[in-house]
Each structure stands twice: as structure tokens, then as C-alpha cells.
Amino acid sequence: MARLAVVTGGTRGIGAAISKGLMAAGRKVVATYGGNDEAAQAFSAETGIPAVKFDVSDFDACVEAVKRVEAEHGPVEILVNNAGITRDAMLRKQTREMWDAVIDTNLGSCFNMCKAVWDGMTGRKFGRIVNIGSINGQAGQLGQVNYAAAKSGIHGFTKALAQEGARAQVTVNAIAPGYVDTEMVRAVPADVLEKIVARIPRGRLGTADDIARGVVFLTADDADFITGSTLSINGGQHMY
Numbered sequence: 001m002a003r004l005a006v007v008t009g010g011t012r013g014i015g016a017a018i019s020k021g022l023m024a025a026g027r028k029v030v031a032t033y034g035g036n037d038e039a040a041q042a043f044s045a046e047t048g049i050p051a052v053k054f055d056v057s058d059f060d061a062c063v064e065a066v067k068r069v070e071a072e073h074g075p076v077e078i079l080v081n082n083a084g085i086t087r088d089a090m091l092r093k094q095t096r097e098m099w100d101a102v103i104d105t106n107l108g109s110c111f112n113m114c115k116a117v118w119d120g121m122t123g124r125k126f127g128r129i130v131n132i133g134s135i136n137g138q139a140g141q142l143g144q145v146n147y148a149a150a151k152s153g154i155h156g157f158t159k160a161l162a163q164e165g166a167r168a169q170v171t172v173n174a175i176a177p178g179y180v181d182t183e184m185v186r187a188v189p190a191d192v193l194e195k196i197v198a199r200i201p202r203g204r205l206g207t208a209d210d211i212a213r214g215v216v217f218l219t220a221d222d223a224d225f226i227t228g229s230t231l232s233i234n235g236g237q238h239m240y
Helices: 013-024 037-047 059-073 096-124 135-139 145-168 190-198 208-218
Strands: 004-007 028-033 051-053 076-081 127-132 170-177 230-233
Touching (some): 004 059, 013 028, 013 076, 028 037, 028 059, 096 127, 096 145, 127 208, 135 170, 135 230, 208 230
Parallel strands (some): 028 051, 076 127, 170 230
16 A cells, blocks of 8 residues: 655645655655645646645644544655745844744644654654755855744754654654745845856756655655755755
8 A cells, every 4th residue: 555645835836846756656645735725726636636724833733634634544654844934034123923933834843743643653663754954954044043943953853853763663854955946936036046046066946856856765665774864955055
């Protein structure tokens, strides 16, 4: 039987590519989303992948959503924590509300979703978790103290949880995308985007499929000796 994967923020951008990539690799997939009903409906109509709406920053909503998904589709054996938002501003203009929204959605959701699936994965002695971090969580970024802190936190969270899951055959890894050709990046002014691309040794933005291929690799059954790792997919822009 095909393993069931849940992809948060899985109906648009990088998340949609991850959902499609996992399906192409033979997984059953359920995508979650937070607010854009029109995009989610279009995604499901195109792919046949069911989309479930709930707020990943809400712990109880995550627990209930996972229960519903498992009742309808079977046990969650693969979890991709991809959901994220930005609320960019320099610190002097950034409000506590902007900080909390990003931390709760980008980092808090990893706790919420992992907590909801953890007992099932460890009890069955199989699980694959991939948390989507960011190059800006590794290198920092002007005007993104909230986003960089959340994404950096994901990398630490991943390493700690990987140690807890190792003996139960649950792997926990992260991917740190660089600048990817998504709606959010395309909104950057052309002159700024040109400077960003100039700093990428590969000479181009990444694609959502570049990230999806990394997720497919890390969630394979035979990727069982890779855990606690962060895979940087950034065209060589930041190496460490």
C-alpha cells in the first residue's frame, strides 16, 4: 500500500511542487492550506490531491486535522512541514504581532504537526519528516529577524527531534531552499532580483521542482540512514 504523505502549505508554490513530486513517486498525498480556497480547489481539480483547510499555527486544529486525515486516508507516514509566511520589516518597524505570526506559523507549526503524528510514527517504527527551512535561516537577511529566527529554529528543531526518532526508525531532516522562482520572489523589484541572481553561482533562481526532488529523496524508504541533516538547495549561494 502506498505510504501517506501530508504536505502543509501544499497547494501553492514550493508546497504544490512537493505534493506533485511525492504523488509522482507513488505516495498518497494530502495537502493542507490556510486560506486561499480558490487556489486549493484549482490544485485539487488539477491533481486529484485532496486539500484540507486548517490553521497550522493552532495546535488543537493540527491534532484534529491529522485525526480526520488518518480516519479517511490511513496513517500518516510522511510529513512535510512546508507552510510559511513572511511579515517583513526592519526591527524598528516590526511589531510584536508580526513577530508572533511568523514564529507561530513557520516554527510553531513544526511542533504542532510533528506532535500530532509522532506517536503513530514511532509506534509503527517508520516515519519520514522533512521540515522546510531557508537560506535566510542559515545566513540571515535584512528586514527578516522574525523569518530568519523561525527558519533557523527549524534547523535546530530538526536535529533535536532526529535524535529522539532514530531508534524508532523515524528520520527527521530539513531542506534549506535558496531563492526560488515563486510568486513571492517574483514580487521583488527587478533591480533587486537581478542582484540576488548575481550572487548565485549557478546563475539562476531555483525552481520549486528543485526543492521537491530533495523532499522525494529524503522521504524514500531507503533513505533510512539520513537523519538530522539539512540539505541546502541554493545553487551554491551559501555553503557551510
